[in-house]
Amino acid sequence: MKHDDNLTTERPTFVAHLECAMTGEKLPADTVQNLSPAGKPLLVKYDLAGVKKALTKDTLAQRPQDLWRYRELLPVRKVQDIVSLGEAVTPLIALHKLGDNLLVKDEGRLPTGSFKARGLVMAVSMAKAFGISHMAMPTNGNAGAALAAYATRAGINTTIFCPADTPEVNVSEIELQGATVYRVNGLIDDCGKIVGEGKTKVGWFDTSTLKEPYRIEGKKTMGLELAEQLGWEMPDVIFYPTGGGTGLIGMWKAFAELEAIGFTGKKRPRMVAVQAAGCAPLVRAFEQGEEHAPRCENAHTIAAGIRVPQAIGDFLILRAVRESGGFAIAVSDDAISAALSEVSRAEGLLLCPEGAATYAAYKQSLADGRVKKNDRAVLFNCASGLKYPLPLVTRALDRTQPIDFSRF
Ligand SMILES: *Cc1c(COP(=O)(O)O)cnc(C)c1O
Numbered sequence: 001m002k003h004d005d006n007l008t009t010e011r012p013t014f015v016a017h018l019e020c021a022m023t024g025e026k027l028p029a030d031t032v033q034n035l036s037p038a039g040k041p042l043l044v045k046y047d048l049a050g051v052k053k054a055l056t057k058d059t060l061a062q063r064p065q066d067l068w069r070y071r072e073l074l075p076v077r078k079v080q081d082i083v084s085l086g087e088a089v090t091p092l093i094a095l096h097k098l099g100d101n102l103l104v105k106d107e108g109r110l111p112t113g114s115f116k117a118r119g120l121v122m123a124v125s126m127a128k129a130f131g132i133s134h135m136a137m138p139t140n141g142n143a144g145a146a147l148a149a150y151a152t153r154a155g156i157n158t159t160i161f162c163p164a165d166t167p168e169v170n171v172s173e174i175e176l177q178g179a180t181v182y183r184v185n186g187l188i189d190d191c192g193k194i195v196g197e198g199k200t201k202v203g204w205f206d207t208s209t210l211k212e213p214y215r216i217e218g219k220k221t222m223g224l225e226l227a228e229q230l231g232w233e234m235p236d237v238i239f240y241p242t243g244g245g246t247g248l249i250g251m252w253k254a255f256a257e258l259e260a261i262g263f264t265g266k267k268r269p270r271m272v273a274v275q276a277a278g279c280a281p282l283v284r285a286f287e288q289g290e291e292h293a294p295r296c297e298n299a300h301t302i303a304a305g306i307r308v309p310q311a312i313g314d315f316l317i318l319r320a321v322r323e324s325g326g327f328a329i330a331v332s333d334d335a336i337s338a339a340l341s342e343v344s345r346a347e348g349l350l351l352c353p354e355g356a357a358t359y360a361a362y363k364q365s366l367a368d369g370r371v372k373k374n375d376r377a378v379l380f381n382c383a384s385g386l387k388y389p390l391p392l393v394t395r396a397l398d399r400t401q402p403i404d405f406s407r408f
Pocket residue numbers: 114116142143209241242243244245246247248305306352354355382383
C-alpha cells in the first residue's frame with residue numbers, strides 16, 4: 001500500500017474539456033462551470049488514449065482500495081485539493097438464499113453512510129481547487145449530509161434546503177457537520193428553485209444534482225469499482241434506485257470509458273432504473289417512448305432518496321436505459337417494505353428503502369420474465385439502512401417472573 005502515491009505527490013491528469021450532454025458544445029475544464037449555455041448538464045471528457053497508455057490493470061491492482069485509485073479517470077488535477085474522509089471500496093455481497101446469481105453493492109459503508117459521498121467528495125474537491133467559498137444545495141437528505149461533511153472539511157460555507165418531511169437523522173447530521181440547513185414546505189425541486197435564486201442574487205455555487213459537472217465523475221466510480229470487482233466482466237443487469245439519476249448516468253459513462261481504455265469488452269449490463277410507484281416520472285416516459293419526463297405531481301414514497309419529481313438529466317437516464325437494452329420499473333411502497341424485511345430476515349443484510357426497492361424490482365422483473373434467474377444481477381443499496389426509521393419492537397421479558405424457556 002503506497003498511500004502517499006495518491007495523496008501527496010503530483011500526478012498527470014487527463015481531463016480534456018467539458019461537453020454539453022445535449023448539444024455537444026465544448027467548454028474549457030479549468031474554470032467554474034454549472035450548466036451548459038443550453039441549460040443542460042455538462043459531462044467531463046478525458047484524453048482516453050492518454051489514459052490507455054498511462055494505466056494498466058496491474059498498476060491499478062497495486063493501489064489502495066479507495067475511490068482515488070481511479071485517478072486517471074477523475075477530474076482532480078492536484079492532490080492537495082483532495083478532500084477525503086476515507087472513500088473505501090464498497091463490498092459486493094451475494095444474496096445466496098434469495099437468488100442464484102444476485103449481488104448487492106453495499107454503498108452504506110461510505111463516509112456519511114451513503115453513496116452521495118462519491119459525488120460530493122469530487123464536487124467539493126473541485127470547488128476547493130476553484131476557490132469557491134459558498135456552496136448551496138437542495139436535498140432529500142443524504143446529498144446534503146455528504147456536502148456538509150466535505151465542505152466543512154474544506155473550509156467552505158454551506159447552505160442546504162430540504163423538504164420539511166426529510167428524515168430527521170438527515171437534517172440533524174447536516175447541521176452537526178457544519179452546514180446551515182432549512183426545512184422548506186415543498187419538494188426537492190422547490191428547494192432547487194431557492195438555490196437557483198441564491199446563485200443569481202448572492203453568488204452561491206449551485207451544487208444541485210447535475211448542475212455542476214463533477215458529482216457524476218464521483219458517482220462514476222461505482223461502475224469502475226463494480227467492473228474491477230467482477231474481474232472486468234460486466235454483470236448482465238444492474239438495478240439502480242433512480243432519483244436524479246447521477247449514478248446511473250455515471251456508471252454508463254464509466255463503462256464506455258473502460259471499453260475505450262481497453263479494460264473491458266463490448267458487453268454492457270442492462271441498466272434498470274427503479275422508481276417508487278408514487279414518484280415514477282421516468283417509468284412513464286420510458287413506457288411512452290418519450291425523451292423527457294414531465295414533472296410528477298403529488299410525489300410520495302417512503303424511499304426519500306428517490307422522491308425526485310423531475311430530473312434535469314432525464315434524457316441521459318432514458319438514453320442509457322434504452323441503449324443498454326434495459327428498462328424502467330416502478331415498485332409500490334408496500335413492496336419496498338416487504339423487500340426490506342425479506343432481505344434483512346433471510347440474509348442478515350439491512351438495506352435502505354431505496355436499496356430495498358431494487359430487490360422488489362428484481363423480483364417483479366423475474367416474475368414478468370424481463371430478467372432470468374441465472375442472469376448475474378447487481379442491486380445497489382445506496383445508503384446504510386440505519387439512517388432510516390426502523391420498525392418498533394415491543395416484545396419484553398419480566399425477569400421477576402418465572403421464565404418459560406420452552407417458548408423461545
Ligand atoms: C440520492 C439517492 C438515490 C438516488 O440517486 P441518484 O443517483 O440521484 O438517482 C438513491 N438512494 C439513496 C439512498 C439516495 O440517497
